[in-house]
Amino acid sequence: MPLTPTEKIWMDGKLVDWDDARIHVLTHSLHYGLGVFEGIRAYPTSQGPGVFRLTPHVDRLFQSAHILGMAIPFERDEIVDAVKAVVRESGLDGCYIRPLVYLGYGEMGLNPMPCPVNVSVACWPWGAYLGDDGIRNGIRLKVSSWARHDARAMPTAAKATGMYINSSLAKVEAVKAGYDEALLLTTDGHISEGTGENIFVVRKGRILTPPSSSVGALEGITADAITTIARDLGYEVVENHLRRTDLYMADEAFLTGTAAEVVPIASVDDRSVGAGKPGPITRAIQEVFFQAVRGEVPQYKDWVEHVT
Numbered sequence: 001m002p003l004t005p006t007e008k009i010w011m012d013g014k015l016v017d018w019d020d021a022r023i024h025v026l027t028h029s030l031h032y033g034l035g036v037f038e039g040i041r042a043y044p045t046s047q048g049p050g051v052f053r054l055t056p057h058v059d060r061l062f063q064s065a066h067i068l069g070m071a072i073p074f075e076r077d078e079i080v081d082a083v084k085a086v087v088r089e090s091g092l093d094g095c096y097i098r099p100l101v102y103l104g105y106g107e108m109g110l111n112p113m114p115c116p117v118n119v120s121v122a123c124w125p126w127g128a129y130l131g132d133d134g135i136r137n138g139i140r141l142k143v144s145s146w147a148r149h150d151a152r153a154m155p156t157a158a159k160a161t162g163m164y165i166n167s168s169l170a171k172v173e174a175v176k177a178g179y180d181e182a183l184l185l186t187t188d189g190h191i192s193e194g195t196g197e198n199i200f201v202v203r204k205g206r207i208l209t210p211p212s213s214s215v216g217a218l219e220g221i222t223a224d225a226i227t228t229i230a231r232d233l234g235y236e237v238v239e240n241h242l243r244r245t246d247l248y249m250a251d252e253a254f255l256t257g258t259a260a261e262v263v264p265i266a267s268v269d270d271r272s273v274g275a276g277k278p279g280p281i282t283r284a285i286q287e288v289f290f291q292a293v294r295g296e297v298p299q300y301k302d303w304v305e306h307v308t
């Protein structure tokens with residue numbers, strides 16, 4: 001889907017017009033992939049646009065930068081305000097928001113230390129990441145031939161730009177083979193995550209998810225919300241190492257992420273998951289999630305931060 005421009009992009013403290021948000025071709029991060037970013041969604045609520053879990057996303061941005069040794073030259077509050085400003089300026093009820101911290105123009109070479117640290121925040125309308133049909137009826141998932149980064153080679157806890165070469169390779173492979181999404185395993189065969197989503201498996205009434213830090217998966221903010229929702233609905237949620245066959249034997253499975261939201265998995269490697277359509281536990285969790293992001297669930301109201 002081509003990008004739909006919005007009014008303003010926040011760049012290093014200033015709101016600039018969408019078409020003027022330009023950088024130099026010798027921007028350091030463009031060459032070496034040292035950058036960190038976030039993906040955040042705003043949803044329509046009865047009080048105008050509400051940003052889902054804005055503060056945890058900004059905290060993770062600072063944590064990712066800390067891992068990479070990048071000093072963000074702004075306070076957290078300033079980034080929170082920047083997100084709110086671009087959403088307000090867009091006039092949209094709901095949108096996807098992309099804060100990016102990158103090393104700018106000034107020096108080249110692999111030592112990034114002399115480079116300036118630049119920050120931008122943009123937003124745009126983004127529909128269902130894995131399609132409306134995927135959210136309703138489930139997606140076809142394929143285990144990738146690409147392994148997830150090994151934590152000894154890459155800082156997997158950071159949401160860093162260069163890490164996504166791995167995700168893109170896996171995504172393209174899966175899409176070219178006719179699947180909707182790829183699932184990455186660790187180098188020793190444990191389930192890690194999707195190219196941009198965490199994974200949950202339902203078996204015998206229990207919900208299982210891999211322990212993110214030991215399988216090189218991102219600690220998802222959506223996954224955290226889903227764990228809370230599932231437990232509040234009375235389900236047991238357990239962190240457990242999983243192998244691909246655990247998916248073949250699952251009663252239900254689903255992916256979670258800011259862009260993807262909550263997406264049922266209909267099949268994995270052409271084997272149906274459960275009945276091959278969204279199961280009752282996935283449905284129940286999806287329903288509460290889509291109400292929660294719109295500020296409609298009193299106990300999760302704090303998850304929604306309004307922009308005005």
Ligand code: PPE
Nearest residue numbers: 039195196197198218220221222257258259
């Ligand atoms: N794992 C990965 C690798 C990942 O990129 C994401 C988010 C998640 C898990 C889920 O994290 P969270 O959003 O906090 O629940 N992926 C972002 C980027 C997607 C993109 O295509 O770009 C996102 O969903 O915004």
